[in-house]
Amino acid sequence: DTAVSQTPKYLVTQMGNDKSIKCEQNLGHDTMYWYKQDSKKFLKIMFSYNNKELIINETVPNRFSPKSPDKAHLNLHINSLELGDSAVYFCASSPGSGGSYEQYFGPGTRLTVT
């Protein structure tokens, strides 16, 4: 009965490969997010979708492409992986995109690019 789940939990891959991370929430929320936590543990937003529409797109290389097939899922596809993409990627969701809503986070996906 996990609220926000991510797969895989760990991902080790070589430079140049393409990989995807999946996120699902069973909370009935309308808004989902992707965050990146770098090696210094700093968390920064990458993307946000509200009801399958992109509403936040931070300065992220266009090798990163989010896709929301429905409002319960937000996947992150990364092309041509680079060493600097190694990080922990967190998915989150909230009831809506309005200011007052609390965000709920998934367990994270640790990506290691070798």
Added chain:
Amino acid sequence: KQEVTQIPAALSVPEGENLVLNCSFTDSAIYNLQWFRQDPGKGLTSLLLIQSSQREQTSGRLNASLDKSSGRSTLYIAASQPGDSATYLCAVKGGSEKLVFGKGTKLTVNP
């Protein structure tokens, strides 16, 4: 551009002590402020959410305060326990509707 600072970066206390973690933010035009806990190798657990119109929120041994005009929030932990050891993150939500995080305070409570 919103910036969030947390002081101290690390804190070590003996069990049973009351403690305060500090968070400051540069832009007071926020919707809310959220305190999270992160255990090593784990995700984020939301502890408390304070709306911009509120002054404080309490949950068990935790109390968070918000002074929006001065751009400050504190997280008070009463009677600390070894199980409270974790990194505590403060995040604010502003007009752009994205959460901006501080770098966290790593708390160690020694038995």
